[in-house]
Amino acid sequence: MIEIAKWNSNRLGKDGQEILGKVALKGITKRFGDKTAVNKLDLQVADGEFMCLLGPSGAGKTTTFRMIAGVERPDEGEIYIDDVLVNQLPPKDRDIAMMFQSYALYPHKTVYENIAYPLKKRGLSDSDIKNRVNQVAETLGISSLLDRLPKQLSGGEKQRVAMGRAIIRQPKALLLDEPLTNLDAKLREQMRGEFKRLRRELKTTIILATPDQLEAISMGDRVAVMDFGNLLQFDSPDVLYNHPTNLFIAGFVGSPAMNLVECTLVDTNGRVLLDAGDFTYDVSRFKDQIKQQATSSELTLGIRPEHISMSRSRADGECYEAEIYVVEPARPDIVVEIRVGKRVLTALAPETFRANMGDKVWITFDQEKIHIFDKKTENAIV
């Protein structure tokens, strides 16, 4: 017990407040051959933050993790953990835990030995290790599995064991590389809640990589969106959802996805319109912004499904006649695909919505919630 106290005291600051890890990346670049896996990445993760790294496969998430953990050296840039430059520090001295997507459980060691491994490396006594392993196993609900070998475990159980091994030594930061990707849908949903609970108990900085936008925006305090090695946006889930700075994020975050309509900017009689071919949308009120930021007249109009409202009768203001195309009752919401001319848009309707294919409706866009992107630079204008 003395040893555990001593070991824990290393984690306490002067005022007895527990130190949570701070991770900062400055201008990190990593190339493999002529492929740039991570490009000039700047990222600052605050103490005790739950940060999500969101991006499709190949975005550079795993490479970023491997550089933070120290098993990969960046070609350029600096990595700081708790304000200490760690570029030259071997992985074992960084006090970072990482859970691999493959779980990386040692096949020849039992669950107990797997979880105990990091503590053994720190030279804790057998009785301390035993207490701690039992405690963690209980937290994760795997106490009955301690004598098994990894090959005797199900996917969800393996995931818990890997989690146990990662959290047992209370690292400065916990890196979770797609921890839920290999689980089935139901378990994934359940584990999302569990991660949030664990986070409260662990009081450690957590960085989670995921290709699933729902995972990222439902768990993260802040979400960093990456694509092709570039950081596109790093904001809270709210900002990310409501103010995507980029066409890629607009299409990637949110489900069902934002409607993105390619338009041409036209100027008629002092009114500025977006011409989508099948309909035009008045953007006169954004005239100045568009003039300043657009690189051409090719723009993309973005509108989220929940910001399209449908009614049986013609409403005031700008509205379009549309036809019901597909109705998908994904309860509690109802996803409706509607056709305006030849263009198909997705809208969300309340549960009470009833319609048949081919019905005529009038749709309006929520004026406050529309987005306009430059088609070429993909940057948000509005």
Added chain:
Amino acid sequence: MTMTSSKSSPTSLVKKALIYLAVAVILIATLTPLVWMVATSIKPEPDILVTPPRFLFTPTLDHYWFALASPEAPLVRGLYNSLIISLATIALVVPISALAAYGFARYNLGGGHLQFYILTVKMFPPIAAIIPFFVIFQNLNLLDNVISLIILNTLFNLPFAIWLLYGFFKEIPTDLEESAMIEGSTRFEVFREIVLPLVAPGLAVTAIFSILFTWNEFLFAFILTRSQAVTLTVAVSGFWTHRGILWGPLSAAATICVIPMFIFALIIQRYIVRGLTFGAIK
């Protein structure tokens, strides 16, 4: 229903018969010399070289007593030396090849060229090097010394051992090793605690092959030894005398030579199979 039953279909019966036939041919070709050798070793002298061969005879152990007592063929010393050389060789080959193969598997040492160069040692006909080796060991005062044979057997077993183990190391996911490093291990601790236990079947196979090759090695031992360091294979050849070949004692000695490896093979055969089919560690 008999249509789908493979046992009763005539084509599969033919197939089965052909397989058995092939197995029978292979077994006969493999076992006949062995059986012949053992039979000759227990035949009375007059029954050995007669035509047609005699299959009925009164078995005798005379050849064994003669072989073991013969000064021309120091079997007991040979047995002892072969054992020492084989054990020393694997004691060197296994650790050296494990470290070398791990280096190749993880660090791509020499960009593949070095690894290929090592394999070329195996392509080299040993007899072409025997005279230089003789001179070298003469200068080192190591002729007729087990040390020279341990060195040569190690050298000529390493290429195969390294290539064999390279495959085993390549099978281990790097995630496991990186995970262990992040959790606080040095590269060497990872090698010892994670990698080696996982390639244990590979290490066993490597040791087994090395011991078999070393035990059966004849050329170097024949040239480099005279009396003190003779191996079992060289001792057996002692019955090839200027008076002629002493078939009875020769067969007895050869049988003595084969028996330890035969027993060894029986014990370890399941490890060989497991080792060579190894790969399912995930």
